[in-house]
Amino acid sequence: MSPVTLSFPQFPECSVHVTVWCKISNTAAIKQQLMEGNQNYGHFAFINSDMVTSKAHLYSAIYRTLTNQVNGTMTSRNLNSEATISLSMNNKKITDNLKKFGINEHSERIIVLEFFEENGVDHCDSLKTLIEGEEAEFTDAFLRAHINWGELIKVYKLDKNKEMYYKEEQNREELFNVLNGSIQLNGF
Amino acid sequence: MASHIIAQAQAYLPNIPLTMVSQGAEALVFTTTTHPCLPVSEQTDTTYIIKYRPSKPYRHPKLDAQITKHRTISEAKIMHKLGQLGIRVPRLVAVDAPKGIIWMHFVGKLLANGEMSSLKNWLWYLERVSAPGSATDAGTARILTQVGREIGRLHMHDIVHGDLTTSNILLEQPHTDMNDTDWEPVLIDYGLGSYSGLPEDKAVDLYVLERALLSTHPVFSEKYNAWVLEGYALGHAEVGGKLGGKKCTETLRRLDEVRMRGRKRSLLG
Numbered sequence: 001m002s003p004v005t006l007s008f009p010q011f012p013e014c015s016v017h018v019t020v021w022c023k024i025s026n027t028a029a030i031k032q033q034l035m036e037g038n039q040n041y042g043h044f045a046f047i048n049s050d051m052v053t054s055k056a057h058l059y060s061a062i063y064r065t066l067t068n069q070v071n072g073t074m075t076s077r078n079l080n081s082e083a084t085i086s087l088s089m090n091n092k093k094i095t096d097n098l099k100k101f102g103i104n105e106h107s108e109r110i111i112v113l114e115f116f117e118e119n120g121v122d123h124c125d126s127l128k129t130l131i132e133g134e135e136a137e138f139t140d141a142f143l144r145a146h147i148n149w150g151e152l153i154k155v156y157k158l159d160k161n162k163e164m165y166y167k168e169e170q171n172r173e174e175l176f177n178v179l180n181g182s183i184q185l186n187g188f
Numbered sequence: 189m190a191s192h193i194i195a196q197a198q199a200y201l202p203n204i205p206l207t208m209v210s211q212g213a214e215a216l217v218f219t220t221t222t223h224p225c226l227p228v229s230e231q232t233d234t235t236y237i238i239k240y241r242p243s244k245p246y247r248h249p250k251l252d253a254q255i256t257k258h259r260t261i262s263e264a265k266i267m268h269k270l271g272q273l274g275i276r277v278p279r280l281v282a283v284d285a286p287k288g289i290i291w292m293h294f295v296g297k298l299l300a301n302g303e304m305s306s307l308k309n310w311l312w313y314l315e316r317v318s319a320p321g322s323a324t325d326a327g328t329a330r331i332l333t334q335v336g337r338e339i340g341r342l343h344m345h346d347i348v349h350g351d352l353t354t355s356n357i358l359l360e361q362p363h364t365d366m367n368d369t370d371w372e373p374v375l376i377d378y379g380l381g382s383y384s385g386l387p388e389d390k391a392v393d394l395y396v397l398e399r400a401l402l403s404t405h406p407v408f409s410e411k412y413n414a415w416v417l418e419g420y421a422l423g424h425a426e427v428g429g430k431l432g433g434k435k436c437t438e439t440l441r442r443l444d445e446v447r448m449r450g451r452k453r454s455l456l457g
Contacts, residue, residue: 003416006227006229007228008225008226008227008228009203009204009222009223009224009226009228009231010201010202010203010204010224012203016227041447056225058284059225059226059227060225063224063225063282067284071284072284073286079230080288116299156298177279177280178271178272179270179389180263180280181271182268182278184268184280184282184283185261185265185268187263188257188265188283188285
């Protein structure tokens with residue numbers, strides 16, 4: 001499967017490659033390499049797919065990442081880590097957020113992003129050698145099926161009593177509105 | 189002329205087609221069909237609102253940036269909060285606070301005479317164009333009661349609007365099966381909104397709307413107001429039950445005082 005290429009209306013000079021992986025067996029090793037600063041891994045943002053409820057949810061975080069870059073208000077060193085922590089509603093705890101929204105020892109499913117400039121090189125081919133797992137399709141259905149609700153409710157401070165409500169298919173929009181608002185207002 | 193301000197907005201929003209719909213002292217409002225967060229490949233033709241607070245040349249640049257950012261965030265936060273509380277507001281799409289830009293969902297539609305469906309335009313339409321008597325019939329009563337009810341619910345959560353005029357109340361038809369005379373009110377523009385539990389601030393909200401109704405719809409304003417206040421009590425009872433009734437009485441008592449002296453509490457400034 002080839003990566004999905006996204007470009008956003010206000011940021012024509014920057015594109016994002018998205019790939020989704022499941023049944024991964026070497027997450028601990030990937031995390032180790034990231035912590036050691038291995039350049040081969042540094043090209044990508046590794047995002048815990050269980051914390052992403054829909055494509056729009058991820059796009060909201062990408063939008064924050066790119067506006068933060070343009071405005072010079074990034075809170076981390078590069079776009080990859082910025083994209084990961086942009087999913088949160090509290091950008092003060094960078095390490096915590098990387099743990100929650102980034103790759104961890106238990107993740108079996110991850111979303112891999114790569115930001116690259118127009119005419120720049122991308123490294124998506126190398127992912128096959130870095131990740132031991134299967135590629136999945138980047139769809140709302142896939143994301144929706146593997147939400148870690150317990151953790152989601154905790155990190156977005158959602159109303160616990162509304163868990164069942166949010167899980168219902170017809171209330172997706174409302175769940176998204178809450179998450180989106182939290183992401184857009186993160187840090188202010 | 190606002191041309192240089194529009195040019196600045198366009199420079200901040202590259203590749204976003206902008207159509208200006210209103211200009212106030214504080215902000216410009218545009219419509220667009222581009223969603224800021226969605227990739228180019230997934231855009232639809234939905235309409236969105238962009239509210240842009242331009243920088244003011246007479247303020248010190250540092251202070252100006254601070255004020256713009258602060259006001260933008262405060263407005264977005266209140267909208268987000270109200271959305272979560274289940275009060276009808278335009279839903280937030282995106283915020284670019286340092287640039288003073290808020291994106292939100294479009295609310296309202298066009299009336300039969302081509303005007304935007306604000307409460308003001310709609311009442312004018314009934315008074316001037318529609319069949320005689322329709323401005324004071326049960327349908328109108330229902331909608332003005334709904335307006336009061338929304339304000340009551342807002343105040344029960346200790347949020348005051350700050351600028352309740354008839355053009356800041358839009359009417360929409362959220363369900364496709366609603367007929368032409370059936371509307372739900374949405375309060376918009378939280379630029380002057382704030383958190384306050386004081387009966388004084390809430391009473392001023394009501395007073396401002398009362399004055400707005402009086403000046404734009406002088407013939408029926410008394411009736412309109414009575415309906416709004418009726419709904420206001422309903423909104424309180426709905427959210428707060430017995431306690432709500434108490435709060436409502438407090439605010440209405442205060443409203444009598446405000447009516448006698450005007451919106452400003454002190455006569456200085």
